[in-house]
Amino acid sequence: MPTETTQQRCDLLIVGGGVNGAGIARDAAGRGLSVILCEKDDLASHTSSASSKLIHGGLRYLEHYEFSLVRKALIERENLMRIAPNLIAPIRFVMPHVKGLRPYYLLRAGLFLYDHLARRELLPATKSIRFSEHESGVCLQSHLQRGFEYADGWVDDARLVVLNALDAKERGAQILTHTICDKIQPCQGRWKAQLSQFIGTDRAQTLEIDAGMIVNATGAWAAQFQSQLDVIGSRKKLRLIKGSHIIVKRLFTHQHAYLFQHPDGRIVFAIPYESEFTLIGTTDFEYQGDLNHLTISAQEVEYLCELCNHYFQQQISAADVVHSYSGVRPLVDDGRTDAQSITRDYRLEFLQDPAPALHVFGGKITTYRRLAEEAVNQIAAHLNCQALAWTKNACLPGGDIVSALPSNQNVFGFSQFVDQCRQQYHCLPAELVNRMARAYGTRIHRVLADCKDVASMGEQVVPGLYACELAYLLDTEFAHSAQDILWRRTKLGLHLPVTAVEIVDAWIKRRQA
Known part of the structure; x- marks a missing residue:
């Protein structure tokens, strides 16, 4: 060439x-x-695509007295929800209290601070719960009797x-x-x-x-x-901290997420993911290897599975992991010895x-x-x-759900927007429209321009992915390959066989010929 x-x-x-x-x-x-x-x-x-998919204040940073960072993050949590209401959604977390770990009163005090360090308009306050009376308790082990429910934000990071x-x-x-x-x-x-x-x-x-x-x-x-x-x-001098996540078939059917404490002081999230899965992470280990080829270690898989097995009734092992990913967080070396306490x-x-x-x-x-x-x-x-x-x-592209300017109405009006999209594109599969409304916001109308039925979307290249969306991602959203499309821009890779990558790449090659 x-x-x-x-x-x-x-x-x-x-x-x-x-x-x-x-x-x-x-x-x-x-x-x-x-x-x-x-x-x-x-x-x-x-x-940036290897995160826990959360927009959050950093509840555990309060233990290290990083009040300024937590306040800054809590303010930004609401700012981001307003500028990208299709990408960032409220999510309720459940944090069980475990005897022998952080005391109940300490958790309650930390969550009180979390609720009040910054003005909160979009998310509800923390509340105490008993698992015998809460839907999140059904899948938990019997030694867990009470805990807390608090709010944060979920994000499609990529x-x-x-x-x-x-x-x-x-x-x-x-x-x-x-x-x-x-x-x-x-x-x-x-x-x-x-x-x-x-x-x-x-x-x-x-x-x-x-x-x-x-x-x-x-x-x-x-x-x-x-x-x-x-x-x-x-x-x-940077401290490179490797964080890994595993994805398993869903361990619970409700829409709450969990924050679990580990005896070593770390915390791990278990989050409902892509309807059919549970996302579990993250680890915190020093890393000095190849930055271009990160993979989860057997030690990390065992660490995450063992922690979940301490909380969930359904036990998991490495054999249950359907996908994993790892990223390196470049943290400024502040002299602290343990990875979890670095700012x-x-x-x-x-x-x-x-x-x-x-x-x-x-x-x-x-x-x-x-x-x-x-x-x-x-x-x-x-x-x-x-x-x-x-x-x-200013809203990010597609974030102008109700108003052209960031507003609480854009956040609260998103469900109605999805309903309107389903009505407008009633000839298309509802699951497809739901996914595209979340991914593209108001720009769904650009992706589906002139699409009156399934046939007008063009070839279905792999299940759930049609020519009109592929063309949009290639022409507008900087995608070049099946990996870009299936794993970063749509997350459809989780739902498709491994052969989907080869099929989509072949379609892209034919289009470019």
């Missing part, structure tokens, strides 16, 4: 297409800055990243996936970068970028990339020499928008951009 070389100039080159990079691109583009974002793989293909990138693109940013930053060097107070864009294993294009500023949003690779930019400085807060480091660069260290998905806003405030000041922060007051 011949390689084309092009030259471009921009205000901001962002390296890294996870939630922080995409959030910064969106904010900066919306303030009128010229932005290029490059990501060596697919958007959200690493840590789609959150994609929609931030899509909004950035629609505001003028260039989003370049499968694009590696090969070389970078300062030049007269700016940066000269060489980007290589790949299609499969072939180098398709080389871009020479002249950027006024670099943002290092490479996540687990942040310290490594920092050393390329700041040859005279010292590399930031989940982020740190932004602006360096002027040898050319302007902003390094993003740490963070969590719940506070990504706030991180991006603070980052672009610093960037805008340096680039003499007078535009103000705006992302709290």
